[in-house]
Amino acid sequence: MPQGQVAVVPQDGLTTRQRRNRPLLAVHTGSMKGKSTAAFGMAMRAWNQGWSIAVYQFVKSAKWKVGEENALTALGRLHEQTGEGGPVVWHKMGSGWSWSRRQGTEVDHAADAAEGWAQIKRDLAAEAHRFYVLDEFTYPLKWGWVDVDDVVETLVHRPGTQHVVVTGRDAPPALVEAADLVVEMTKVKHPMDAGQKGQRGIEW
Amino acid sequence: MPQGQVAVVPQDGLTTRQRRNRPLLAVHTGSMKGKSTAAFGMAMRAWNQGWSIAVYQFVKSAKWKVGEENALTALGRLHEQTGEGGPVVWHKMGSGWSWSRRQGTEVDHAADAAEGWAQIKRDLAAEAHRFYVLDEFTYPLKWGWVDVDDVVETLVHRPGTQHVVVTGRDAPPALVEAADLVVEMTKVKHPMDAGQKGQRGIEW
Numbered sequence: 001m002p003q004g005q006v007a008v009v010p011q012d013g014l015t016t017r018q019r020r021n022r023p024l025l026a027v028h029t030g031s032m033k034g035k036s037t038a039a040f041g042m043a044m045r046a047w048n049q050g051w052s053i054a055v056y057q058f059v060k061s062a063k064w065k066v067g068e069e070n071a072l073t074a075l076g077r078l079h080e081q082t083g084e085g086g087p088v089v090w091h092k093m094g095s096g097w098s099w100s101r102r103q104g105t106e107v108d109h110a111a112d113a114a115e116g117w118a119q120i121k122r123d124l125a126a127e128a129h130r131f132y133v134l135d136e137f138t139y140p141l142k143w144g145w146v147d148v149d150d151v152v153e154t155l156v157h158r159p160g161t162q163h164v165v166v167t168g169r170d171a172p173p174a175l176v177e178a179a180d181l182v183v184e185m186t187k188v189k190h191p192m193d194a195g196q197k198g199q200r201g202i203e204w
Numbered sequence: 205m206p207q208g209q210v211a212v213v214p215q216d217g218l219t220t221r222q223r224r225n226r227p228l229l230a231v232h233t234g235s236m237k238g239k240s241t242a243a244f245g246m247a248m249r250a251w252n253q254g255w256s257i258a259v260y261q262f263v264k265s266a267k268w269k270v271g272e273e274n275a276l277t278a279l280g281r282l283h284e285q286t287g288e289g290g291p292v293v294w295h296k297m298g299s300g301w302s303w304s305r306r307q308g309t310e311v312d313h314a315a316d317a318a319e320g321w322a323q324i325k326r327d328l329a330a331e332a333h334r335f336y337v338l339d340e341f342t343y344p345l346k347w348g349w350v351d352v353d354d355v356v357e358t359l360v361h362r363p364g365t366q367h368v369v370v371t372g373r374d375a376p377p378a379l380v381e382a383a384d385l386v387v388e389m390t391k392v393k394h395p396m397d398a399g400q401k402g403q404r405g406i407e408w
Contacts, residue, residue, distance in 0.1 A: 027392075028238065029392075030390075032387050032388075033242075033385070033387055034232065034238060034242035034245075034387050034389065036245070037241075037242040037245030037246055038237075038238035038241040038242040038245060038389075039245075040245040040248060041238075041240070041241030041242060041243075041244040041245040041248075041272060042241055044244060044245075044248075044271055044272050044275035044276070045271030045272060045275075045405055046271070046405050047271070047275050048270065048271035048272075048274040048275055048405075049271065049404060049405035051405060066252065067248055067249030067250070067251070067252035067253065068245060068248050068249060068252075070252040070289070071248035071249075071251050071252055071279055071289065072248070074279060074282055074288060074289065075275055075278060075279065078278055078282060084278060085274070085275065085278065130405075131405070163405070176392065176393070179393060180393070181237070181393060182391075182392035182393040183236050183237055183238050183389055183390070183391065183392065184236075184389075184390045184391075184392050185238065185242075185387055185388075185389060185390075186234075186387070186388050186389075186390055187386075187387065187388075188231075188233075188380065188386035188387065188388050200253060201249055201250050201252075201253035201255055201334075201335070201367070
């Protein structure tokens, strides 16, 4: 929780206001729950600012994220109807690959992921949105389906004021290095340790 | 991310389904951003299930959480108008105390916090909601304004299927012990380290 105190006043020739409004590249990583959930929570703040929000969901599942998708897209519809908040688009990348790589072939998944990343690049170049969630995007990076150097280069040099949040385990070091904000979600205790499986409304 | 594998199958005489639908007590703690944000993200999933949601905000600020408040209460209004999702109530506990204790007197703050907790106890006893966010609730516990033993006792023995998420730094050990799920948000990198202050749409 910010108290408004900064550790260092940088010698970058910028005013506090200029620095304050710099576009943010955030990474939510670590082995524990909350990485995507916190990103979608941030999207609520962005919505409230009237910003255009885009979610690119890189891992598919029949049920995961459906709650967040329905709630955020409902906020997007509210914007269309009343002008309140901002617009929301939710992209599902690829046609059916999951992080466990159990469905389809690896070649298909790699092509789907590359196509998803190509769309993000186009949107960033066009400054199509103000707040981006690249959900579970670390997995295609980890598996070599999308080139890490290309991602870092593109994100670092993105034009305008576009905030980007990348989520997923095992964020590559070059991405962590490039990011302004990196949070690691670590496990203290999880119900699965006590034999409890995921449940509706909590896990999805 | 759950793969459906549990570490231990408990000898508690419950079926997986019974265990699956057990009410969850979650704690989001640690020094880093994302504790409250992830709780509000969970609230989006709860909303999508049509559950009644209550937020009790224990730390006040002119701007923090206004984005989440506006987005979640907008979802609550959508429920009233269309029946989609679930109802949302957002309580601000006390009249003006903040976690930095800079405003008002400590006596006032303690009374406000105790009153807030008394309301939560009444709501839990009445099974008024299905999903509760006790936001920044660890601070009144830490400062001795609300009794930790009373909180743990009440939460552990709450009736029905009421999910509760408590957020804030320095969660007391007895609360961590009682919780089913505990996530610690730890800092890898924060823009304030580089001299950047909080910004609209990102921090609030």
